[in-house]
Amino acid sequence: MPLYSMAELQLYQSPFEPSGEWLNRLQESRHRQPPAALLPWLLHPGSLTAALRELADGDFHVRILKQHWQNPRMDERRELALRDRCRALVREVLLYGRGQPWVYARSVLPESSLRGRSRYLRNLDNRPLGELLFSEAGIRRGPIALNRLHRNPRCDLPELAGEGDSAWGRRSAFWLRGKPLLVTEAFLSAFRPQRAPLARAEVSAEQTGG
Numbered sequence: 372m373p374l375y376s377m378a379e380l381q382l383y384q385s386p387f388e389p390s391g392e393w394l395n396r397l398q399e400s401r402h403r404q405p406p407a408a409l410l411p412w413l414l415h416p417g418s419l420t421a422a423l424r425e426l427a428d429g430d431f432h433v434r435i436l437k438q439h440w441q442n443p444r445m446d447e448r449r450e451l452a453l454r455d456r457c458r459a460l461v462r463e464v465l466l467y468g469r470g471q472p473w474v475y476a477r478s479v480l481p482e483s484s485l486r487g488r489s490r491y492l493r494n495l496d497n498r499p500l501g502e503l504l505f506s507e508a509g510i511r512r513g514p515i516a517l518n519r520l521h522r523n524p525r526c527d528l529p530e531l532a533g534e535g536d537s538a539w540g541r542r543s544a545f546w547l548r549g550k551p552l553l554v555t556e557a558f559l560s561a562f563r564p565q566r567a568p569l570a571r572a573e574v575s576a577e578q579t580g581g
């Protein structure tokens with residue numbers, strides 16, 4: 372895990388923060404409508420890592436922005452039913468496809484969820500979290516909620532200089548051995564998919580040429 376000076380930690384600002392409430396599919400269609408091309412990606416039930424890697428023909432990597440033990444945001448603590456004074460490993464990354472930043476992701480892994488056979492998740496590196504989670508036989512995913520995430524003007528990451536003032540995002544909880552993790556993903560302006568994500572079976576046919 373990259374080490375940070377206190378100064379670096381204090382300087383870091385998350386690039387996006389949720390605005391308003393997280394909406395399920397039905398609520399969202401009454402209030403706001405994501406672009407049609409993005410909707411199947413926002414609602415994709417499988418691993419986003421696998422779907423992006425496939426879309427990028429393997430030209431995919433993860434860049435860690437910050438990975439640090441901290442007290443999660445209040446809305447995250449509520450969603451994870453955590454006490455106000457709790458610690459979580461908060462991991463913020465950019466997912467790159469074909470050399471472009473396609474997704475910003477923030478994952479909140481409560482300390483109480485990283486015990487026993489899940490302890491290995493304390494040592495996340497550049498390996499995509501999704502590859503680990505979706506390789507776990509007992510992984511379970513909760514409903515996907517949608518939201519507009521507002522750009523944090525205090526974040527001056529050069530990689531996101533071209534971003535607008537908001538991005539469509541999704542959030543869902545995962546349960547691993549009965550313990551919750553929370554994953555939020557925002558699709559960035561460089562992500563312009565020409566098709567929906569392939570279902571898992573299609574991906575295996577594509578990969579094997581079957």
Ligand SMILES: C=C(O[C@@H]1C=C(C(=O)O)C=C[C@H]1O)C(=O)O
Nearest residue numbers: 418419420433464476499500501
């Ligand atoms: C949960 C997944 O993991 C992806 C990879 C992440 C990471 O490496 O930090 C974070 C969120 C996801 O976009 C997934 O692939 O669906």
